[in-house]
Amino acid sequence: MTDPRLEIIDRRLSTIDHIIAVCSGKGGVGKSVVASTLSLLLARRGLEVGLLDLDFTCPATHLILGVGDATPEEERGIVPPSFHGVEYMSLIYYTGERPTPLRGGDITNAIIEILSVTRWGRLSHLVVDMPPGLGDATLDLMRLIPRMEFLIVTTPSRIAFQTVRRLIELLREADRVILGVLENMVLESSGRIRGEVEAMGLKYLGFIPFDPKLEEALGDAEALLQTDFATSLNAAVSSLLPD
């Protein structure tokens, strides 16, 4: 028997034009700062945007944005609070600051639950901050939301890119849309990652230099938007949007 909640998920997401998963083969490459800042940048462009934190290992976007005590409202589902023009939803509303040591089936259930209770408004983009790697959560989301589009983050590290390569292969086998690859924390651009990405027939979205001032801007959405990190990200994502 199919889970009736799967139909509900489709309905809940039907008000959203694009669902963008910010993902990587590896942890610590900047997915959460990219996802958080991307949602602010899209909102600043006047788009209707949502941000969904689905990092089961350690949700962090609430800390990056400084969401504070904004909490969702219950009304025939859960209505995400609006924060700097972004409809914001996170696993943190379920788990608090407790660790989330969920495994296999529990992760699937939690993902299905959050997707089936959240009542998004009409959005042009929903940005999803993904957990690292090719774990259960990533595979579940590929299955539950086939129209999800993937924005892949890597660093210049050969090891990071090796794991990204595997993620790309997996996404391609499953016929998923890959928006492109973003190179983050670049100290000195060598063009190597661009070459590798383009050789795979994918779009190289650009690079974001390592920004020593980023850390002190975390927790303050306005300050985040003023960083060089945000400026570089803004330029990189322009190519993803209609003029």
Ligand SMILES: Nc1ncnc2c1ncn2[C@@H]1O[C@H](COP(=O)(O)OP(=O)(O)OP(=O)(O)O)[C@@H](O)[C@H]1O
């Ligand atoms: N371009 C950059 N310049 C300087 N610091 C950066 C940059 N990008 C990310 N960071 C820092 O690197 C750390 C890791 O970033 P982040 O938490 O976004 O990575 P992640 O990929 O989401 O990690 P995880 O896989 O654990 O969820 C953070 O402290 C962040 O501020």
Ligand SMILES: [Mg+2]
């Ligand atoms: Mg993260």
